[in-house]
Amino acid sequence: MTERRWELPDEGATAALATRLAAVLDEGLVVYLHGDLGAGKTSFARALLGALGVGERIKSPTYSLVESYSAQGRPAWHLDLYRIADPGELEWLGLDALYDPAALVLVEWPERGAGALPAADLIVHLGYAGAGRSAVMEPRSERGAGALARLSRVDAGDVA
Template identity: 45%
Template sequence: THCVGFQLADEAATVQMGNQLAMLMEQGAVIYLHGDLGAGKTTLTRGVIQGFGHQGKVKSPTYTLVEPYELTTANVYHFDLYRLGDPEELEYMGIRDYFSPTAICVVEWPEKGGEFIPAPDLDITLRYVGDARAVEIQSISPRGHSIVDKLKN
């Protein structure tokens, strides 16, 4: 795996990080987001989704589990599995159909999904550093490695 880390001084920096990721992502990319409540997972996702051209708000899909953004540049699916009871529920909602080779999937609380969600290209962890945040981006796949390598330069 390849790894890179950044300090995120404020909310705008977290959004900017998401924008940057969007620019480097290819269709079919899967991103896992780890971190405590309030660590900035949804904020980073907003940066990704807006990076793909979405103009409006990005709401947390805590109760619906997934929020689709079918944009001209990509279909982006934002998952938040925090409230998921049984990972088998993901089968019933047709989880496989979302993880298509043309979609971009961003998953908050992937650990709640168990074996039912595909492995990620990037495994991202957000942490509190005082009032600010830090992000650590680890790549799992060749496609992920190329994103991390570009972020290092």
């Protein structure tokens, strides 16, 4: 399956897209979130985690680098690597848990952790589009392609 694009007129549309993606996740997934500052990466991650039942406050990991949650009984990790200058800085975080195939791993600024992160199943590019935003999702594995196909069916009005 090829990439898919959405126009997102406001933050609510970004959250709605993340919520629809959450509804079709039936296994772990590694999601790289790309975009400029303010493009909606953290908003997308918060909405996705919230839709997966994370009841606690979903904090931005800008300063802590990583936050862990339980999402529908599975581990979920949210990383923000904006402040990382070199992937070697990630060694002390104990990122081995990110390789759990049942885990949801959301990574903002993944290019800053190149070589120290599990490979992406799905890449989400968030960007500015006029007064709103846009999202492009690109599958990078069979799991990512499956999630995107199920999301496409939901968007088309078919049952997931």
